[in-house]
Amino acid sequence: MVFKRRDKRPVRTMISDFVWPRGGWARAFHYTKHRLRRLPDSPEKISRGIAVGIFTVFTPLFGLHFPFAAALALLVRGNVLAALLATFISNPLTFVPISLISLQTGFYIVNTAAEHGIGNGVQFGFHPPGAHMPPPPPPPGFAGGPDVLGPNGDPGLPGMGMGPGDGRRSFVGKFVDAGEDLADNIRALFTDAEPHWEGLRIFYHEIFFPYLIGGIVPGVIFGIIGYYVTVPVIRAYQTRRRGVLKAKLAAIRAKSGQAPKPRSKPVSETGKGR
Numbered sequence: 665m666v667f668k669r670r671d672k673r674p675v676r677t678m679i680s681d682f683v684w685p686r687g688g689w690a691r692a693f694h695y696t697k698h699r700l701r702r703l704p705d706s707p708e709k710i711s712r713g714i715a716v717g718i719f720t721v722f723t724p725l726f727g728l729h730f731p732f733a734a735a736l737a738l739l740v741r742g743n744v745l746a747a748l749l750a751t752f753i754s755n756p757l758t759f760v761p762i763s764l765i766s767l768q769t770g771f772y773i774v775n776t777a778a779e780h781g782i783g784n785g786v787q788f789g790f791h792p793p794g795a796h797m798p799p800p801p802p803p804p805g806f807a808g809g810p811d812v813l814g815p816n817g818d819p820g821l822p823g824m825g826m827g828p829g830d831g832r833r834s835f836v837g838k839f840v841d842a843g844e845d846l847a848d849n850i851r852a853l854f855t856d857a858e859p860h861w862e863g864l865r866i867f868y869h870e871i872f873f874p875y876l877i878g879g880i881v882p883g884v885i886f887g888i889i890g891y892y893v894t895v896p897v898i899r900a901y902q903t904r905r906r907g908v909l910k911a912k913l914a915a916i917r918a919k920s921g922q923a924p925k926p927r928s929k930p931v932s933e934t935g936k937g938r
Contacts (some may be wrong), residue, residue, distance in 0.1 A: 705743045708897040712742030714894050715887040717750025722766050722883035724875040729754070752892070762889070770878020835871075842867035 716736035720729050727752045737747035841863030852859040
């Protein structure tokens with residue numbers, strides 16, 4: 665296996681190396697670049713794999729980047745290993761800017777579409793100047809009252825932790841609410857507990873969907889840039905590497921003082937077997 669380790673690392677070491685690799689992120693970057701350039705494939709095919717790997721890191725499919733990048737690489741006839749290696753562009757150092765680019769692009773697209781009568785916009789993120797986004801409506805059957813209103817008179821929503829004085833949930837709070845709803849729904853599959861969907865619904869409409877839509881634009885742009893930048897670099901590296909290998913082989917032959925021997929003919933061709 666190409667990526668198989670000889671020594672098994674404990675979970676704590678794996679988490680530590682993920683946050684800060686041994687030797688630092690600079691060494692990890694150069695190692696990944698070295699592995700990409702040495703892949704045994706054409707420069708165009710390797711670069712197509714890199715392009716789809718870059719595109720993948722702008723999507724919110726966390727935990728599925730590897731299979732998604734591999735599937736895209738097969739679809740565009742790119743190098744699968746190159747696509748997998750390129751997903752390491754998303755790491756603890758680059759995750760925040762990549763996410764912000766995708767989210768802000770998605771917020772802009774969704775809210776701009778809402779201004780033209782397409783969709784309802786989102787309640788968090790980028791809003792065009794002067795735009796007013798109404799508060800989210802209460803769920804069906806929920807009777808709000810003064811004791812559950814936020815500071816702006818917004819109704820509190822059950823299952824979201826929006827009690828007196830809480831107002832709308834923060835960005836991190838929406839992740840927490842979605843996680844709690846997911847855990848409750850999994851528990852409800854095996855018990856008589858009631859499932860909750862409000863946190864997941866808000867998370868999907870206000871974070872996941874804008875992230876998914878917004879990641880397409882920068883993903884395509886940076887993927888195309890990555891393709892056209894890496895093709896000449898990989899081609900030049902492979903050409904230079906072939907030249908170095910030929911020079912080493914010629915030096916070994918010259919040092920031994922022997923020219924390459926011609927292949928001997930089979931016995932049947934020399935007539936000795938007659």
